[in-house]
Amino acid sequence: xPLGAYLTLAALVFAIGLFGVLTRRNAVGILLGIELMLNxxxxxLVAFARFRADLAGLIFTLFTISITVAEVAVGLxxxxxxxxxxxxxxxDHLDLLRG
Amino acid sequence: xxxxxxxxxxxxVVLLAASLGVVLTxxxxxxxxxxxxxxxxxxxxxxxxxxxxxxxxxxxxxAGGVVTIVVFAIMLTERLVGQSIRQTSRYLIxxxxxxxxxxxxxxxxxxxxxxxxxxxxxxxxxxxxxxxxLVGPYVMPFELLAILLVIALLGALYFARSDT
Amino acid sequence: MRTGSATLALIVLGLPFASFLLLALVRxxxxxxxxxxxxxxxxxxxxxxxxxxxFRSAVPRAATQSPSTTWAWLPGDGAPMATVGVMxxxxxxxxxxxxxxxxxxxxVYSWAYLHDEPRQSLxxxxxxxxxxxxxxxxxxxxxxxxxxxxxxxxxxxxSYLLIGYWYDRPAAARAAVKAFWITKLGDxxxxxxxxxLWSATGTxxxxxxxxxxxxxxxxxxxxxxxxxxxxxxxxxxxAQFPLHIWLPDAMEGPxxxxxxxxxxxxxxxxxxxxxxxxPLFRLAPDVLTLIACVGAFTALLAASMAxxxxxxxxxxAYSTVSQLGYMMAAAGxxxxxxxxMHLVVHGVFKALLFLGAGVVIHVFHTNDVxxxxxxxxxxxxxxxxxxxxxxxxxxxxxxxFFTKEAIxxxxxxxxxxxxxxxxxxTALLTSFYMFxxxxxxxxxxxxxxxxxxxxxxxxxxxxxxLAALTLAIGFRMAFFGEHHEGPGWLPAFSxxxxxxxxxxAWAMYQRGAVNPSRVAAALWPINAxxxxxxxxxxxFAGLYRYGLLLFARLVGWTDRxxxxxxxxxxxxxxxxAGDRLRAIQTGLAQDYVYGVALGVLVLFVLAQWGxx
Numbered sequence: 001x002p003l004g005a006y007l008t009l010a011a012l013v014f015a016i017g018l019f020g021v022l023t024r025r026n027a028v029g030i031l032l033g034i035e036l037m038l039n040x041x042x043x044x045l046v047a048f049a050r051f052r053a054d055l056a057g058l059i060f061t062l063f064t065i066s067i068t069v070a071e072v073a074v075g076l077x078x079x080x081x082x083x084x085x086x087x088x089x090x091x092d093h094l095d096l097l098r099g
Numbered sequence: 100x101x102x103x104x105x106x107x108x109x110x111x112v113v114l115l116a117a118s119l120g121v122v123l124t125x126x127x128x129x130x131x132x133x134x135x136x137x138x139x140x141x142x143x144x145x146x147x148x149x150x151x152x153x154x155x156x157x158x159x160x161x162a163g164g165v166v167t168i169v170v171f172a173i174m175l176t177e178r179l180v181g182q183s184i185r186q187t188s189r190y191l192i193x194x195x196x197x198x199x200x201x202x203x204x205x206x207x208x209x210x211x212x213x214x215x216x217x218x219x220x221x222x223x224x225x226x227x228x229x230x231x232x233l234v235g236p237y238v239m240p241f242e243l244l245a246i247l248l249v250i251a252l253l254g255a256l257y258f259a260r261s262d263t
Numbered sequence: 264m265r266t267g268s269a270t271l272a273l274i275v276l277g278l279p280f281a282s283f284l285l286l287a288l289v290r291x292x293x294x295x296x297x298x299x300x301x302x303x304x305x306x307x308x309x310x311x312x313x314x315x316x317x318f319r320s321a322v323p324r325a326a327t328q329s330p331s332t333t334w335a336w337l338p339g340d341g342a343p344m345a346t347v348g349v350m351x352x353x354x355x356x357x358x359x360x361x362x363x364x365x366x367x368x369x370x371v372y373s374w375a376y377l378h379d380e381p382r383q384s385l386x387x388x389x390x391x392x393x394x395x396x397x398x399x400x401x402x403x404x405x406x407x408x409x410x411x412x413x414x415x416x417x418x419x420x421x422s423y424l425l426i427g428y429w430y431d432r433p434a435a436a437r438a439a440v441k442a443f444w445i446t447k448l449g450d451x452x453x454x455x456x457x458x459x460l461w462s463a464t465g466t467x468x469x470x471x472x473x474x475x476x477x478x479x480x481x482x483x484x485x486x487x488x489x490x491x492x493x494x495x496x497x498x499x500x501x502a503q504f505p506l507h508i509w510l511p512d513a514m515e516g517p518x519x520x521x522x523x524x525x526x527x528x529x530x531x532x533x534x535x536x537x538x539x540x541x542p543l544f545r546l547a548p549d550v551l552t553l554i555a556c557v558g559a560f561t562a563l564l565a566a567s568m569a570x571x572x573x574x575x576x577x578x579x580a581y582s583t584v585s586q587l588g589y590m591m592a593a594a595g596x597x598x599x600x601x602x603x604m605h606l607v608v609h610g611v612f613k614a615l616l617f618l619g620a621g622v623v624i625h626v627f628h629t630n631d632v633x634x635x636x637x638x639x640x641x642x643x644x645x646x647x648x649x650x651x652x653x654x655x656x657x658x659x660x661x662x663x664f665f666t667k668e669a670i671x672x673x674x675x676x677x678x679x680x681x682x683x684x685x686x687x688x689t690a691l692l693t694s695f696y697m698f699x700x701x702x703x704x705x706x707x708x709x710x711x712x713x714x715x716x717x718x719x720x721x722x723x724x725x726x727x728x729l730a731a732l733t734l735a736i737g738f739r740m741a742f743f744g745e746h747h748e749g750p751g752w753l754p755a756f757s758x759x760x761x762x763x764x765x766x767x768a769w770a771m772y773q774r775g776a777v778n779p780s781r782v783a784a785a786l787w788p789i790n791a792x793x794x795x796x797x798x799x800x801x802x803f804a805g806l807y808r809y810g811l812l813l814f815a816r817l818v819g820w821t822d823r824x825x826x827x828x829x830x831x832x833x834x835x836x837x838x839x840a841g842d843r844l845r846a847i848q849t850g851l852a853q854d855y856v857y858g859v860a861l862g863v864l865v866l867f868v869l870a871q872w873g874x875x
Contacts, residue, residue, distance in 0.1 A: 001103060001104060001107050001147075002214060002215070002216070003212070003215060004209055004212060004214070005107065006144070006148070007209055007212075008206065008209060009111050009114065009115075009144070011202055011205040011206060011209070012115060012118075012202065013114060013115070013118050013137075014201070014202070014205070015198040015199065015201055015202035015205075016115070016118040016119060016121075016122055016198070017118065017121075017122070018194075018197070018198045018201055018860060019122050019194050019195060019197075019198040020121060020122030021853065021856055022190070022193070022194035022197060022198070022853055022856060022857060022860070023122070023190060023191055023194040024122070026127055027176075028127060028169060028172055028173055028176065029127060029130060030852075030853070031169070032121050032122075032130055032131065032134050032169065033121070033122060035134060035138075035161075035165065036118055036121060036122070036134070036137065039137065039138065039141050039161075042141065042157075043141060043144055043145075046144075046145055046148050046150050046153060047148060049148075049150070050148040050149055050150065051215065051216075053220070053221065055221075055228060055229065055232050058150055058152075058153060058225075058229060059229065059232055059233070059237050059240075061153055062153070062156060062229070062233075063240060063244055065156060065157065065160050065161060066160070066244055066247075066248065067244070067247065068161075068165070069160050069161075069164055069165060070247060070248055070250075070251035071251075072165050072168055072169070073168055073251055073252075073255045074251050074254050074255055074258070076168055076169065076171075076172035077254065077255040077258035077259055078258060079172055079176060080172060080175050080176060080258070080259065081258050081259075083175065083176040089176045091851060091852065091853055092851065094850075094851070094852070095849060095850030095851050096850060097848070097850040098848060098849055098850030098851075193857075197857065197860050197861070197864075200864055201860060201863065201864065201867075204863075204864055204867035204868075205867075207867065207871060208867075208870075208871075211874065
């Protein structure tokens with residue numbers, strides 16, 4: 001398959017993930033959208049690594065996955081604490097930064 | 100249609116369907132399951148791209164670890180087990196428009212790319228190469244990653260402790 | 264053409280300045296009136312001695328030799344931009360004599376006249392007198408326009424200080440301010456002219472400019488404009504129409520002050536300027552004609568106003584304005600020597616007139632001539648005044664006759680017929696109103712009892728001295744002076760005018776043959792206008808008040824609505840924009856993601872553009 005096909009696929013998944021981030025009300029739902037976006041990026045990286053025979057892309061992907069895992073862990077910990085304090089995880093109610 | 104193309108088409112369809120499911124389904128729990136499917140499909144894509152090690156890593160960490168964590172989080176943040184976990188979304192059309200625009204933007208760059216076939220394969224076994232790379236040129240980021248994971252672990256622990 | 268010693272001139276200049284410094288800085292000296300008067304008068308007397316020495320020791324010089332001695336003052340590229348120094352030629356030597364003599368006599372006279380003043384005020388008075396003497400002497404000795412302007416302003420300041428000597432009197436304070444303002448108006452033109460002259464020629468120095476003028480290297484296109492502007496300064500200072508209105512009001516000051524600065528010295532500064540700069544004025548004949556016409560008109564106008572005044576000092580003030588017009592007319596008719604000669608002799612007998620008026624004011628405690636009279640029995644009282652009146656009216660063999668005839672001859676020679684007629688009519692009126700004053704003041708029927716009035720000997724002797732001086736000058740001019748070639752009928756004509764005025768005054772005020780009120784009724788338009796000073800005061804006051812106030816309101820409006828308005832609008836806009844923009848900060852993370860995504864889109868567009 002040409003490189004373009006993989007990249008287009010990744011772009012689609014990225015766009016879908018963005019849609020999820022923008023429209024989901026639940027905080028966890030937003031995190032799921034972020035997961036999709038990161039996933040799309042990974043596909044991109046591996047495709048480029050394959051088509052240039054460069055190992056760096058794969059290494060980058062490994063690191064990305066690891067960091068994503070850490071990020072999800074911490075992020076969900078924050079969500080849980082938020083739930084404990086405010087009794088809600090709806091994104092509409094978390095507007096303390098309102099100017 | 101070659102076998103490769105068929106395989107790619109199938110995986111692509113699954114991935115896309117699963118992704119749509121993640122973002123569109125009202126039930127959050129179902130969304131997580133759809134995410135799991137999407138992650139597995141991504142792993143298959145890695146396989147198609149001659150990166151079996153990454154397929155393994157994807158399954159272990161993403162489909163295994165992340166999904167588990169998210170399920171736990173959902174359970175801890177929704178009230179009362181048994182209540183249907185429903186939720187609606189906001190401003191669907193705006194979001195759809197913006198996402199479509201971003202997609203179009205990216206594709207706009209893609210179409211300007213000169214068509215190119217894949218290069219020759221890896222010089223040797225991929226896993227061994229990756230291993231040598233990780234303890235060779237990329238050992239510094241590797242160590243830093245380890246530190247990062249420790250920090251994340253400590254952070255999560257701190258957050259999760261009770262208030263007493 | 265003679266040059267005097269610069270050193271002596273500087274001594275003459277320095278003595279009154281030293282007196283002023285002493286009186287200004289040493290407070291105990293000023294507080295003790297006798298000491299202050301002593302310092303000032305001694306300095307003045309010494310200055311006069313040195314002035315006489317300088318005058319007598321002056322040596323002839325060639326026409327190409329400069330009479331100036333200067334030192335560099337303001338630096339410039341190459342030659343200094345401005346110099347200071349002294350110019351000691353015939354003109355300034357004569358003025359030196361006049362100024363020191365009259366200043367000395369007035370200061371001595373003041374001691375008796377202002378005897379009742381509080382001690383500290385007199386100290387201030389003498390300090391001002393010293394400063395004035397210094398300023399006037401500096402003015403006549405100036406070798407450059409710039410230095411002359413500096414002393415010009417100083418003289419104006421002294422005039423303000425001395426007119427407003429009794430500063431707690433509102434009328435005096437107002438008069439001082441008015442004098443200052445009106446002369447300042449003229450000074451605006453003066454300074455503009457000086458600057459334009461400098462920018463056209465690069466120098467302020469008189470001698471240099473005269474050389475340039477005679478060699479024809481002066482740029483002549485702008486010269487009439489420049490000389491007109493410089494003339495404006497003279498208009499203000501020498502009370503020409505329409506800036507003459509300050510002089511009558513300046514009579515609020517003490518009478519000796521009026522004698523000194525509003526008769527003999529300060530007001531003549533304008534005439535002196537025109538005479539000094541005459542080589543330049545000669546190159547602008549249109550300006551000269553204007554000067555002559557304005558001078559003649561001023562003379563007539565002021566004479567008409569003097570005829571209806573009842574305040575003796577005001578009559579003399581108008582008379583001064585009128586005579587200044589005569590001098591200016593002479594200069595304008597290209598006969599500056601005649602004008603200058605009149606300036607000098609007029610200084611002497613006008614000072615005498617004022618000081619004599621001071622005597623009668625002292626006797627009657629009023630300025631109103633209709634409340635005076637009955638002094639026929641004591642000639643020592645009215646003789647000096649009458650001598651001066653005869654001199655002013657132009658009766659042979661007194662000085663006024665010769666100078667007035669010279670002026671009339673000069674005006675006739677320049678073919679200025681209308682000014683000549685105006686000046687002739689003025690001569691008639693001059694004689695008339697002066698004798699009117701004489702008859703009413705001294706020979707009218709007495710109002711009170713008739714015992715001999717007591718006059719302090721200092722005042723009396725000063726008047727006698729001045730009268731003797733007038734007679735001496737007159738005799739010298741009659742028997743030893745050069746005779747001008749005017750038309751043969753002119754001496755008889757001018758004597759006839761003087762005589763006619765005398766007869767008219769005698770008929771109306773002494774004999775009672777012609778009723779003054781009937782004459783006034785017959786000439787009622789002129790009478791009414793003259794009594795109201797031709798509304799000129801009112802016009803000026805109105806212009807000043809409304810013009811200035813209007814301008815101030817305009818400026819205030821601009822400041823409030825335009826300047827403040829701009830700032831207020833800007834700040835209001837900022838506040839409102841801030842309020843509106845705050846709505847973007849919803850606090851919801853997803854909205855911020857929208858923002859990021861939009862930004863990314865913009866970056867895509869820019870990058871695509873860049874790729875093209």
